[in-house]
Amino acid sequence: MNRPLDTARLQPAEAFADYLKNTAARIDAGAEALALRDGARVGISRPHESAHLHVAGAAAYIDDLPELAGTLHCALGLSPVAHGRLLGLSLDAIRAMPGVVAVLTAEDIPGTNDCGSIIHDDPILCSGEIRYVGQPLFAVVAETRDAARRAAAQARAAATIEAAEPVLTPQQAHARGQYVLPPMHLERSTHEGGARRAIERAPHRLKSTFDVGGQEQFYLEGQISYAIPKEGGAMHVHCSTQHPSEMQHLVAHALGLHAHAVHVECRRMGGGFGGKESQSALFACVAAVAANRLRRPVKLRLDRDDDFMVTGRRHCFWYEYEVGYDSEGRILGAEISMVSRAGHSADLSGPVMTRALCHFDNAYWLPDVSMHGYSGKTNTQSNTAFRGFGGPQGAIAIENIIDSIARELGRDPLDVRRINFYGKDERNVTPYGQVVTDNIVHELVAQLEASSDYRARREAVAAFNATSPVLKRGIALAPLKFGISFNVKHFNQAGALVHVYNDGSILVNHGGTEMGQGLNTKVAQVVAHELGVGFERVRVTATDTTKVANTSATAASTGADLNGKAAQDAARQIRERLAACAAARHGGDAAAVRFANDKVEVNGRSLGFDTVVAEAYLDRVQLWSDGFYATPGLSWDKDRMHGRPFYYYAYGAAVSEVVVDTLTGEWKLLRADILHDAGKSLNPAVDIGQVEGAFIQGMGWLTTEELVWHPQSGKLTTHAPSTYKIPTANDCPPVFNVRLFEGPNFEDSIHRSKAVGEPPLLLPFSVFFAIRDAVSAAGGHRTCPPLRAPATSESILRAIESVQAAPA
Structure with a gap:
């Protein structure tokens, strides 16, 4: 936005109207009025269809549905240990607690005790092996939600467990060769000897490691399902889910029914971000099993703490890489191993790793490259989809490499990025074999470079740093190329x-x-x-x-x-x-x-x-x-990791400027300039809102949202808003310039628009690398800062200490 909103003085409806007014200022209102007069209803900025309900508090979510007579409430008894064997459950005392109607275990599931999205390795309720702290052992059904929660809280006393040593980090899993799926390999050779030989022959080489943390979806509405028995043994499930058909199939399997006997409905969710794509299944299945057993409606709504403890999130990644490059920074060969924390089961870790490997190139031509993906099996929550679905984890690795190459050569990172961009008619084939036919990264970045006054501001940052011993500024421009389509053809x-x-x-x-x-x-x-x-x-x-x-x-x-x-x-x-x-x-x-x-x-x-x-x-x-x-024209050979998995690419770029306090590690985003490609936007106001939201959410992932598991017990210690810091309105920059790139989609998408949900989450790479630039300045730009993501104040301080200790 051009100016921050003073929401304290505005009523909700007024605040929303003021937001639309600010958004409209960045849209050609005259062109929209003309289009509207001519009968167009797409390409027009109009409010979200439920906006008036949202601001009035009248938008109904699942917990707002009137409860039917006889509705019961469910809560889950969770494992207190990360790994071991469940030897037995003593549930009589829990069954005798006030208000408790039933306590269900894995043995009470009439069908299949599994809610795995792809591989059937994810039990609904524990049936022997304990896999993580927070794994559901049993379900309590009671007359009230409070009664169910009080009873479920007795899980530690009720469970007899033989504990074992947990594996908690992707590095530990990788060292043991412990994966939820077979390793993946994607290679492309344009010269004899491939990536290894290209690296060895290169004038310069860089070898290092990097890691980036996970991220909690932190949707406003937690996981919830409301199951209602119907005649003939059928089941109606109101579920906060991004995938009603999958919920239908998994509930049917759990109940031993055909799909036509299960009806799943979702009017709206209070946020999803991928966390409700596969992981709403456990709660839908438990509610349905309880409702089926008792023939009464059953609602299961998680508390925020339990939501954190039970569900997975964005995969954290650890990287080992080596690259060879020339004196201008042009990458000649690259090899990288990516190891993710998959958690205890496969869930969607395979497709996430596939997309990470397919987005390692981001906007860059990599002539000889060798990529290896490992989905580490750990005794933690099973990680899952999150906005970007592995794409951000793949792309940030190459951005970190290019930023490091630029620092090693003493060049502006933008110049090194530009020299490695995909070409128009050559240097335009991805490592997985797709031709980049719609490349607009050159003109888009050039526009943003000019409109953001990048070059002059970089000089101003250097001048500021030369006279400021404590506060250091940094600036970075980061581009993106993001493939649009499901990697699995039949989902399209x-x-x-x-x-x-x-x-x-x-x-x-x-x-x-x-x-x-x-x-x-x-x-x-x-x-x-x-x-x-x-x-x-x-x-x-x-x-x-x-x-x-x-x-x-x-x-x-x-x-x-x-x-x-x-x-x-x-x-x-x-x-x-x-x-x-x-x-x-x-x-x-x-x-x-x-x-x-x-x-x-x-x-x-x-x-x-x-x-x-x-x-x-x-x-x-x-x-x-x-x-x-x-979607036409798609193909994918998952064994060769080759084909055309994406219908088209979305592009974008962002410039961010930050200031870092070198004594405390605190930092602030001063200004962000964004130019994003939405094709011929269906609704510019909605799309700009999506870009803004993705930018701030991605900034949180890379800066403040740190996940910490206790190194011995395996308990997630950052499991509530008190210990897990998402961005707030105060973290938005005072200068926030967001524009949509003008130009239709090259492909025949809906009205030549482009997807705008996930791609802009890569835009805040510019924030991370601006912080890295400021940290580098604290050491006189003598060495590459060993900054990891999230760049919390502690991580920033450690990186500052490292660069300041580096020899002159």
């Missing part, structure tokens, strides 16, 4: 239903889920545009497995791409039927009938949209349709 499909009622109103249902990102808003805009009506005519209903089946997760930034295209397909079919009906009634060619601004132009006449709909109803024209979309 979506369905939708569009109903036009005979009063001209429109109801839409699609397979995506709304978690605050504006997906329903964009889909409604697409349908309104296709039918030529006002946005207010369109209503999007809850995601529901009984309406659109076999859906993919709302993840990988594909929500609007897939579901927007599917809804467009359905709306197009209805429009064509309406056009044919109007032409039959009023004459003229159906192909010439025009729909815009709630009017239908047919054979020289202008009719209201609702009039044409009413006539079509009388003529028995079908006024609803299903739509479907499958």
Whole structure:
């Protein structure tokens, strides 16, 4: 934003209106007004479809649903140790506690005791092996939530456990060769001898290690499921999830039912960020098993502490690398091993590592490269999807390498980055074989370099540092190239239903889920545009497995791409039927009938949209349709790690300037300039909000959000807001310039837009490397700072001590 909001003086609705006013200042309002007049409903900035409900506190989440008579409440008894064997459970005392109705164990699950997303290695309730502190051992069902929680808290006394030594870090797991999946290898050789030979022949070599921590999703609404038994043994589950179809299948397996007997519904989530893609399954399954057993509705809502202790998060990564480069900083060969903390089970660690390997190149041509991925099995929570899905962990490694090369050569890191960029007609094939046909990184970075006044500000930073012994400033520009599509080909499909009622109103249902990102808003805009009506005519209903089946997760930034295209397909079919009906009634060619601004132009006449709909109803024209979309042109050989896994790439870049206190390690972001590629944006206001949010969230990952497990017990000690620091409004820079790069998508995406959920999370790399630049200045730029992420004040101080101790 151009200025910080004084939210203390604003009511919620006023604050939101003021935010939109500031956002609109960065958007060409005149062009939008013209487009709106001409009938466009996409490319228009409009508020989130539930914004008025959000600011009024009237947006209903699962815990807001009226509880049915007889509803029971569930809580989980958690393991107090990280590794060992569960020898027995003494549950009679817990069953006798006030309000307790039942206590369920693994033996009470009628179907499969597993909620693994891909590999069946993730028990719903412990059945022998204890894998981490916080693993659910049993479930308590009681008349009230407090009674259930009090009873579940007796887990330590109820469990007889034979403890064993835990493995807690990815380095420990790697040393033991202990992985949840076989190692992955991705190599590309353009010269004889490959990466190893290229490194050995290079004029300069760099060999080091690096590590980056994980990140808690910290969604505002915690994990929750509400299971309601239905007739014939069926089950209706309200679940806060990004993947209703997967919840449907896993609940069905747990209950021993067919999928058609399980109905999963989600109107909205209070945030997801990947944490509700696969890991909502355990809670949906436990609630459903309890409801099935007792034939009463059961709600399971986690406390924030339990949410931290039970669920996984972004994978932390540890890297070993060696690169060879020339005197200009051009990378000639690179070899890297990436080791992630997968946790106790596979979950989505395989696809996360795949994406990390496929994003190690980021925006750079790497002629000879050898990459190795290891998903370390540890006695910690099973890590899972998080915004970026491994892409940020892969890309930050090459950015750290390039920053280090620049420091070794005494060059501006931007110059070294630029010399390594992908080319237009050559040097444009990724290590996994995809041709980069839509490369705009050169012009995008050039625009940002000019608009941010990067060169002059770098000189000003150097001048400031020369006269400031305690406070040091740093500045960095970091680019991004991010592939859009699921790495697994068959996930790239979506369905939708569009109903036009005979009063001209429109109801839409699609397979995506709304978690605050504006997906329903964009889909409604697409349908309104296709039918030529006002946005207010369109209503999007809850995601529901009984309406659109076999859906993919709302993840990988594909929500609007897939579901927007599917809804467009359905709306197009209805429009064509309406056009044919109007032409039959009023004459003229159906192909010439025009729909815009709630009017239908047919054979020289202008009719209201609702009039044409009413006539079509009388003529028995079908006024609803299903739509479907499958992303074209994708291929992936998972064994060779080769193909075209991405439909297109999104690009972006950010410049960040920071100041660091060398005595305390405290730092502040002074200014951020962002230019991000959203293609031909469906909704610039929503997209700019997504970029801003991703930037701040990614900044938290790289600076303040530190996860700490006790080295002996394996307990996560940073399991509450009191010990885990996410960014707040005070961490936003006073100067925050965010713009969207102008230019349509090269590929035929929905209205030539580009995904904007995950890619901008890489933009705050610029914050981390600006801090690294300031730390380097504290040592007179004599050596590369050994700064790890997150760059907490403690990490910054350690790095400062190291560079100041380096020989002159």
